Amino acid sequence: MKTTPLSKTLAILLGLSMACTPVGAQTPPKLATAEVKPPYLDAQATAQARAVDIVSRMTLEEKAAQLQSGTPAIARLGVPAYDWWNEGLHGVARAGEATVFPQAIGLAATFDTSLMHDVADTIATEFRAKNLKARTASGGSTKRYEGLSVWSPNVNIFRDPRWGRGQETYGEDPFLTSRMGVSFIKGLQGDDPKHPKTAAVIKHFAVHSGPEADRHFDDIHPSKRDEVDTYLPAFYAGVTEARVEGLMCAYNAVNGVPACGYTPYLKDILKTQWGFKGHIVSDCAAVADFYLTTSHAYVKTPEEAVASAVKAGTDLICDFNGNKTFDPAVTVNAVKQGLMSEADLDAALIRMFEVRYRLGLLDAPGTGPYAAITAKDYDTPAQRELNLKTAEKSLVLLKNDGLLPLKAAPKRIAVIGPNANTAEALVGNYNGTPSKPITVYAGIKARFPDAEVTYIEGTGWVAPPLQDVPDSVLCVDAACTEKGLKFEEFKGPKLEGAVVATRTDKNAKFSWGRPTREERESSTRWSGYIKAEETGAHRFRFTGDDGYRVFIDDKLIADVWDIAWPTSDSDVQLEAGKTYKLRVEAVQRGTREDQKFQWSRPSAGGEKAVAAAKDADLIVFAAGLTSRLEGEEMRVAAPGFAGGDRTSLDLPAPQQKMIEQLHATGKPVVLVLMNGSAMSVNWADKNLPAIIEAWYPGGEGGRAIANLIAGDFSPAGRLPLTFYKSADQLPPFKDYSMNGRTYRYFTGEALYPFGYGLSYTIFAYGKPVLSAKSVKAGGSVKVTVSVTNSGQRDGDEVVQLYVKRAVTGAPVRALKGFQRISLKAGETKKVTFTVDAKAMSVVDVNGQRQVEAGAVELWIGGGQPEARKDLKPAAGTAATITVTGRKTIGAF
Template sequence: MERPKVTRKLRIALALLASSAWAPPTSAQTAAPDKLGDPSATPEQRARDVIARMTLDEKAHQLGHTAPAIPRLGVPQYNWWNEGLHGVARAGIATVFPQAIGMAASWDAPLLHQVGDTIATEFRAKYLERRHPDGGSDFYRGLTVWSPNINIFRDPRWGRGQETYGEDPYLAGRLGIAFITGLQGNDSKFLKTVATSKHFAVHSGPESNRHREDVHPTPHDLEDTYLPAFRATVTEGRVESIMCVYNAVNGVPGCASSFLMEERLRRNWGFKGYVVSDCGAAANIYREDALHYTKTAVEGVALGFKAGMDLICGDYRNNMTTEPENIVAAVKSGQLPEAVVDRSLQRLFEARIRLGLFDPQLPFPDITARDYDTAKHRALSRKMAEASMVLLKNQGDLLPIKSEPKTIAVIGPNADSFDALVGNYYGTPSKPVTVLDGIRARYPRAKILHVPGTGLIGRAEIPVPDDVLCVDAGCTTRGLKVEFFNGTNLEGAVTETKTVPNARFEWLGDRETSARWTGTLVAPETGDYGFRFASENGYRVWVGDKLVVDEWGVGDAPSILSGNIPLEKGRKYPLRVEGFQRGQRSNQQLLWSPESAGGEQAIAAAKQADLVVFVGGLSARIEGEEMKVKARGFAGGDRTSLDLPAPQQQLLERVNATGKPLVLVLMNGSALGVNWADAHVPAIVEAWYPGGEGGHAVAGLLAGDFSPAGRLPVTFYKSAGQLPSFSDYRMAGRTYRYFTGEPLYPFGHGLSYTRFRYRAPRLSNARVGADGKVTVSVEISNTGARDGDEVAQLYVSHPGTAGAPVRALERFERVRLKRGETRRVDFELDARALSVVDAEGVRRLVPGRADLWIGGGQPVRRPGLPAAAGVAAQIAVTAGAVLPK
């Protein structure tokens, strides 16, 4: 007789039943909890007490991201998985700030700290909104935030680079600290939320190989580039959590590396918090199709916990879960000491206690369940979006627009794109403002002509019109039949059936639902048609007997995968569309791209206009995390080319040929090699993925409502040909620190509507000893015609010193200066700022000359690019020293 299948959900349910209040008592269940709910006891005492009362099975279940309740001990369920990269993500309506790479372009640590604090407020509000009666939380409704991503954006081809603070270790560290301290708050007793520095360590693509990749950074690169930002967020930011990586480092899986988690993290840096695995990374330790470092799951789990991992995030999307039974088996077999399990539980429960989750009264009582997506928070999102805008080029001072144009043509695939606002790992803005929306609001009297003209990587996609759809084969009734199901797999009984005009639906509520639309499509013209179902989750489309596109996905936002099929005019084709929703967001709609959806209408609009704004670039549907994209220049979420996608480039050249004043607005999460545009388009704006208020920020920049002051946190190379192989983790030839070629736009570059002058550099000491301490002062004047911000950047170089980068950013400050105002800015340097890393990975202060540059960008020149204002100075380092790891 076949044994019934015992699912993971059933095992958890049985475990909960066994631990319920009326379950037969065991030796570990005889006493009521004494200290867990006692605010007078220390977090250490409270955690130790509840752990001592748990059975081994209960302990094992608490070590996964879906920790079940233990009612008899007063422990509610808790889901550790919460995303907050640039706002509360995947929990419905929330304030959406610019994507992380955009916020990095602000070079404004105090403003980012304010953003982090606001996001923490919204996490508290979301927790209260759906808090269980016993204090428990669901998916994406907890207070442990898996952000920020402080990996180094070493190569612009990496699809997830948009999540980072750029390519520089110092910039990433300072911005990471600002965000973390905002998230965690400054209360002496309670954490507002728990922040997580991820992904530790040495992780930046390729996405296609991340579960199998074994990277071997040189000792120099490890200490010089890959670890400093993590070190800063631990030693200075006091981050409470670290996430270990999918990949292996020097032959050892990151989530099984005692070198990373014990030696570096805890011993060298003094980390006191907990380490969570990336989702599925613990399974990578033993999976045959991953790193396969151990032969069995039990052995792999034991190795991970002994090495310093404390919490396993499973990956339900890819069936990469790690069962609690493996932990129990590891303990019972002697491979995992129970004391190691208790050590991890101690760290985890102390974090929950410090969040106030077991106190009779929750901390931060002024925060209510409605304190998200407020007008104040949206205003902050707009402020950050404005701060992130980078003016790359402004030939002939085309910008700001001098007088209101009578007719503005807004062209390009991102002009009215929600995707281009939010990037990846995002929430749902209640009132998203696209660039088209922003221009309409800023110029209410102008005639606005909007024509996409092209898609991101193919023809322009438009909604399939209602009048080509029929419920029946004979087309006697317009519309489609739709069937709804509970769950995401179109299984079980149909919950609702009705006739609707089209395959479009606005998903409402926090649920898992799927739907199937069926009917007949009548082709209006003969030709080749592309089909896609715009959705936040998976989809499939059949036309006739052909499965045109299958992007059923894994539960997060899919790519913009589409499929083509030839259709004949007047012919009737059976149509079937399937889609599902998981979570609280999604407006779904059937799109197609007929051959007639070309650029002719866009050219006609441009010819009528006084000003043309071309809004192009990328979106998180074509650059991102493990995704399907079928287009030249893209692979698995990463890119193989830095060029503007060919359909956009072709349309841009045609629009430019009309001779009308043209502004190119780029919306993307990584560098684009827009060489042709740099040579031919008079004004170029880098807007990133600017968040829910992004359209207002772009329109305000064009109109001159503020002077742009964003600076590039990454190098814009001319092409991928200037870079080493994507899979090569050596830093030679990468980032501004080790790149010796000519960039298109250098790291730190950004233009303004006013002018700045640097003068009178002063050093507190021209010669410094082993402590390296020196104060560098400079006067900055706004010599232009309007108020504006300047980003003062201090770079250090060590000519002739082995292991030293070309130059390295060591200090920066964003300064607000009124027209005609002069201000002295002071930068304090120390031994670490003046140090270099040798070939063995030892950080040293080396006697010799250190050259300083303080300016509005790097001291580099490129034909056609204005040189950054700045001044130089020199320091003599008179003594050597070895610095701590």
């Protein structure tokens, strides 16, 4: 065994530590009484000293294994196994029950940095609780989704609302994204830099925002202006202000080089200019993209790929699906072939082990500065109440003709729509599991206990509504003498090898419970017959996040093996009373606990919904999307969707038809939108009395929506992205130039502008007071304005500061400050902003910020000063600062 040279004393100690230790156990080597404790075993030594020492004791093969995200144990050194992969976008994800806060785009809509910090701090507590439970049970090791390295937040700019992953971001504005990102990172990591609560990982660096289908081979060539003005500011803030522990590089290439090997970003900007001292992890399979001919094909071999990434600054390789870069032997070969040095590998691992020491992951579970957190400190009543508060603050009232808040509780309420009674519409993607999810239907029932509340789905998201296939129509044999289906289970995801379990099931259903990582990979087959109850077109679906196929009479009618939504040609004509041969095949990886067989039948139209609406005093229609339609690299074959992205911003046609039918009843309709991206609801805006944007509002979402409708609070959420009238107003999706994009560079008329949101009360703004009306380039000015709640009820106002410069290359206007304040009816508060040199600057074509002479136009208000011609503008006030001289203040 070849190791890095050690001192004589350390060599003796290493020899003493070679006793066999069970894999995964955290048992450090025993020392003779007289021996000096080596640094890696000394809890009083610095994390860096411990990291340097322990890496020096590893063989090349051991080091190579530690370069992958799923690191094995090194028993002889007392190092437990650790998987770095963990997600905390809006709560502890993929680890069972947790507090599921509103999706990231909904968190951004709160425009509340203090709340954002509290949310992230709560998420960090829950991570600690989950990690403690896992480490205590395993003796120190943790599997995927059990660690304290949190691959969040996503601060990519939502430059185009068609991007399916835009829901994971804080919207289209770099300033808002920066402020919310900094608060989230600080909340996750805590106040002790030596002992972070968790290690946040900001992503995806950089210039990354779809299309999803092209992300593994797209090569982006951003202008210097767009880099500095749009794509990099939030990363800069996360690194320099929040001192984020980690950073994830992106899939796409930048200027011809894969992002995880692009030294101008990873070394020149990130480490040299910004002083980043943390670790860099690749997006999962991104390093494989270096050499795969179907991706970037930047190099020819896996060894070259690993070397290119590590030498550029990538410290950890996340991979999956059997790509060769996941094999530690590739890294060993890269060193032996001279493609990179062992010192390059050491430098990466020292950074990784340093953060493990600082997190306490190499010390005994339940010790250290967070020892007061117990394994039960997640999904508590107090945390759910914070979640409710957050959901309420995230809701944006888009339209209100006076219907809301309700003047009196209705006697009969019809709750209709594909998002009305499903937890799926609450959670978005990268989510945990709420223990007590409150849907819109459940929230309305609870808030209006004396009303007769009826729920009817009415329509599915993109097709007729789906219902569970009843046990009564499933048969083992063609004559239906025996009910049920034959079940077969296989180890692995490909229906290969010997059958490991067989039985007769009543239905095609699968429930995971709490699978281990090893138990997650399996595949199943149900076979038998199905007896149709109606004549006409039927569509089938097997719920869950994993793939499936459905065969009728041996004809493949739904091929969704790796597609998140059924194909458009999955309809099959069945005849009532006739029996058909059935086969359902599915893969299970444990990403959802329950999977079941569903169908849509010819009679499952909107007639029942319309009938219920006619009998109601109020209609609540919960419409929108789901993370099965918009999301990460999906194969969705439905009108208006492609690859997880959207091709249209309109509501899917079945939902639009349903809305029009409900409106035709003459009863008042409240449209509740639940989605992660902009919606072009032009018809609804013209015809319906009230529209609420609820995003994917989290586990308490139904309560929050019902409370808003009832008037328990005044809404104050604001749009963190532009709602366009149509996708036709946008440049091509693949064009990364910011020209014509977002409120800062869009010159058309939006349906609802960035920063927009209505209230149940009225706010008035006084005349602004400037600390100086004129300033030399490079100086700053304070602006103070009085804000009064002149309405009849208490409420929050989001005071927004916009800056406009009549300078070449300047945006139409740009957000440079915001504060969310609470005002009682009749109360006045003063709000002060500092307009500094950066706020007054404009980025030139060379990527330098210039403060030019001339007027700096300020707007301070509850939204932008200009809206649609027929939309009442936000209350606010204007002021002007005059700049004399000219000054370059640098890029960031």
